[in-house]
Amino acid sequence: MSSRRDFLGELWRWTGGALLFASALILHRVLRAAAPAPRETTLSPEAVSRAIAEGGAELGGLFVTGPPSAPTALSLTCTHLGCRVRPASSGGFACPCHGSRFAVDGKRTFGPARAPLARASLERRGASWVTRL
Amino acid sequence: MGDAALTEAPAGGARSSSGDLGRLAFGFLAVSALSGLALVPFFSPAHALESLERLHGGMPWGFFLRALHAYSSFGLLVTAVAHLVQVLARRTERQLSAGSWWRSVLLLPLTLLALLSGFVLRGDAAAAEALPVGSRIAETVPLIGPELQRLLLGVIPGDLGAISLHHAGTLTLLLWLITAEHGRRLVPDARSLVLAGLVSASLAGTVPLPLGPPPGAFSGGAARVLLGPWYLLGLQGALVDLPVPSAWLAPLLLVLLLGFVRHADRARRLVVVLLAGWVAAYAAFTVRILLLARN
Numbered sequence: 112m113s114s115r116r117d118f119l120g121e122l123w124r125w126t127g128g129a130l131l132f133a134s135a136l137i138l139h140r141v142l143r144a145a146a147p148a149p150r151e152t153t154l155s156p157e158a159v160s161r162a163i164a165e166g167g168a169e170l171g172g173l174f175v176t177g178p179p180s181a182p183t184a185l186s187l188t189c190t191h192l193g194c195r196v197r198p199a200s201s202g203g204f205a206c207p208c209h210g211s212r213f214a215v216d217g218k219r220t221f222g223p224a225r226a227p228l229a230r231a232s233l234e235r236r237g238a239s240w241v242t243r244l
Numbered sequence: 245m246g247d248a249a250l251t252e253a254p255a256g257g258a259r260s261s262s263g264d265l266g267r268l269a270f271g272f273l274a275v276s277a278l279s280g281l282a283l284v285p286f287f288s289p290a291h292a293l294e295s296l297e298r299l300h301g302g303m304p305w306g307f308f309l310r311a312l313h314a315y316s317s318f319g320l321l322v323t324a325v326a327h328l329v330q331v332l333a334r335r336t337e338r339q340l341s342a343g344s345w346w347r348s349v350l351l352l353p354l355t356l357l358a359l360l361s362g363f364v365l366r367g368d369a370a371a372a373e374a375l376p377v378g379s380r381i382a383e384t385v386p387l388i389g390p391e392l393q394r395l396l397l398g399v400i401p402g403d404l405g406a407i408s409l410h411h412a413g414t415l416t417l418l419l420w421l422i423t424a425e426h427g428r429r430l431v432p433d434a435r436s437l438v439l440a441g442l443v444s445a446s447l448a449g450t451v452p453l454p455l456g457p458p459p460g461a462f463s464g465g466a467a468r469v470l471l472g473p474w475y476l477l478g479l480q481g482a483l484v485d486l487p488v489p490s491a492w493l494a495p496l497l498l499v500l501l502l503g504f505v506r507h508a509d510r511a512r513r514l515v516v517v518l519l520a521g522w523v524a525a526y527a528a529f530t531v532r533i534l535l536l537a538r539n
Contacts, residue, residue, distance in 0.1 A: 139391050142394045142399075143391055146390070192381070192483065193376030208373050208469070208472075208483075209480065210484055223485070
């Protein structure tokens with residue numbers, strides 16, 4: 112038969128456990144609500160024009176190419192685990208983390224990445240170019 | 245680590261050498277924590293690489309202090325693993341209670357997380373790539389993935405504030421608490437502390453620990469594999485061939501296998517064989533990524 116002390120000890124343990132569980136639940140809700148907003152990149156028209164004139168250049172994590180009237184941006188974030196891909200000596204792009212390779216147009220050619228590099232057109236907003244990549 | 249139960253004098257009064265390794269691991273943890281504390285005034289999470297470069301170049305003994313912190317942390321990992329191997333080889337795991345054994349097993353992933361967070365805090369090119377990798381891996385954990393990712397890495401992309409707090413606070417505190425419970429003493433003994441300090445200081449004074457190039461330095465150059473921290477090369481290699489969730493499933497499997505060793509009677513040999521297989525696979529994936537980096 113359990114004594115009053117044992118009963119109170121158990122009660123404290125269960126109350127502590129319940130409080131811990133409730134705290135974890137609240138933390139879970141708070142963290143779930145903190146989803147990051149979609150990223151928008153703004154590029155200056157001079158930088159975009161220069162990139163197009165060079166036949167494509169890296170600007171703020173994007174690879175920007177022409178034509179001048181409708182430039183496009185290729186995300187340089189590897190679709191495998193998010194590392195920054197770099198120009199490969201053999202052409203296209205290579206991921207320095209796990210060896211994925213992509214063609215100049217972003218198509219995956221080799222390695223653990225399954226999807227091509229994300230691609231989007233640049234939109235004119237005032238004097239700047241904007242993309243959601 | 246510092247396991248009093250394992251180090252109780254056996255017949256003849258000799259101290260167990262697995263206990264010696266455990267005590268030494270506690271010594272390394274103390275040196276790592278103290279040297280980390282000394283680094284705090286110089287480190288800025290918002291300017292991680294710049295603050296470390298200033299420490300290296302502009303402060304007398306700055307390079308030594310950082311290397312002391314790093315080498316004592318490596319010493320902690322190496323001696324903790326050696327201690328664990330010796331415990332398994334001598335079948336002394338049952339000298340701990342089941343709860344204490346499971347908590348002690350958690351010291352291994354906690355140590356790796358502490359070391360990895362320290363690697364990320366360097367803020368150089370390799371560290372910058374480790375951040376999105378860790379983020380994507382955490383996101384693949386079922387049910388709690390995105391929440392776990394935000395808890396560990398913070399809600400501001402690229403910000404190192406949350407990681408530095410976990411590195412210096414949460415992880416260090418957890419490591420110290422569990423080690424103290426495991427070793428049944430709050431601080432390491434003087435001999436282990438001095439030995440760990442001497443080994444770390446000798447390495448820090450003789451083997452330089454340079455910082456890598458800044459994150460943007462590779463963007464214009466030809467592609468080359470950036471190697472992660474030496475103790476996680478197996479994981480980096482595994483991610484070349486295995487699906488992303490293997491990055492948390494494999495460590496979870498290791499922890500479960502180590503935990504179950506204490507409960508396995510007849511199946512102990514099988515569990516140990518599975519553990520050896522895990523280690524062999526990890527070594528093979530380490531070779532895999534090293535070969536990929538060479539090509």
